[in-house]
Amino acid sequence: MTVYGSFPGARPRRLRTTPAMRRMVAENRLHPADLILPAFVREGIGEPVAISAMPGVQQHTLETLRKAAVEAVEAGVAGIMLFGVPADEKKDAAGTAGTDPDGILQVALREVRAEVGDDLVIMSDLCLDEYTDHGHCGVLDADGRVDNDATLERYAEMAQVQADAGAHVVGPSGMMDGQVGVVRDALDTIGKEDVSILAYTAKYSSAFYGPFREAVGSSLRGDRKTYQQDPANLRESMRELALDLDEGADMVMVKPAGPYLDVLAKVAEAVDVPVAAYQISGEYAMIEAAAERGWIDREKAIMESLLGIKRAGANMILTYWATEVARGIGREG
Secondary structure, three states, X not given: OOOOOOOOOOOHHHHHOOHHHXXXXXXXXXXXXXXXXXXXXXXXXXXXXXXXXXXXXXXXXHHHHHHHHHHHHHHOOOEEEEEEEOOHHHOEOOOHHXXXXXXXXXXXXXXXXXXXXXXXXXXXXXXXXXXXXXXXXXXXXXXXXXXHHHHHXXXXXXXXXXXXXXXXXXXEOOOOOOHHHHHHHHHHHOOOOOOEEEEEEEEEOOHHHHHHHHHOOOOXXXXXXXXXXXXXXXXXXXXXXXXXXXXXXXXXXXXOOHHHHHHHHHHHHHOOOOEEEEOXXXXXXXXXXXXXXXXXXXXXXXHHHHHHHHHHOOOEEEOOOHHHHXXXXXXXX
16 A cells, blocks of 8 residues: 555655646745836936946936836836935035935936826835945944934934825835834824835845945945844844834835845744845846856846745845846736
8 A cells, every 4th residue: 555645655746747737836926016126316317327237227317217117017016116326426424415305316206206106116215325425324423433313313304305205115224223213203293104114124234235336326435334234143133123013114124135035034924014125236246247157047047036035935025127027927927
């Protein structure tokens, strides 16, 4: 008598025999609505500027940004996360271009909202690093350290101008203690209770951010280890998670995604709010560079990397391939 709980009765390969069979029993699937497109818009340029470390990604003009937003809608992408790149001469110690209603990010938010309305979830990066002349995510004290509480005051202002400009979601990404609660209060104070907060809950101090620094024209001096998380730590992320939820986060994020799938899985298991993961610039650049050299199959590597993030528990994935992948999924469907 055959015992079906073990070989030879049990043969898992039966469920791998054909593409149709594998598709039918797949435990995880990517959908265009899982994807969010990060996009950079740069002040004072007449044509898009290619980002050398991120082939296929560019700093947009307002015109090409609107076009990218429309293309994302047509592909079925869920959202777009906007990053502003101000003119160098507008950077200062307090990052005032980040709270100027006519700053590049606020202008971009208004234009994208006017172009696509509510057909795309319009998200805005809420951080000072793009706008400060020292490149840090907050204002500095007399000793050159990021002043947490003084920075929170600036984040409150940023939240309000971004919401007024049309953001559906703000993403406080600076890893300041108390940032979610301050942003929530600031939004509610001006009657923007419907604007959601995507908390950068576990944002690690990572070597994989390198290409992003080019993308936003970073002026960073030093590093961000006193406020971004130590890559060695996981329990710390769970503490950050509890604090963000208590302060009113509507959604939470792990960043980077690929090197921190264990953190992502732990967070996803612990919460009942949507969980995002950001497949960051270095993750993108490695696949593109290896594919360009013929070392890996580009499309298969992209899909495998995204499925790994989905399998670990992400409901939403920020990826620079969002529109391309969404179109591919649509063709397969």
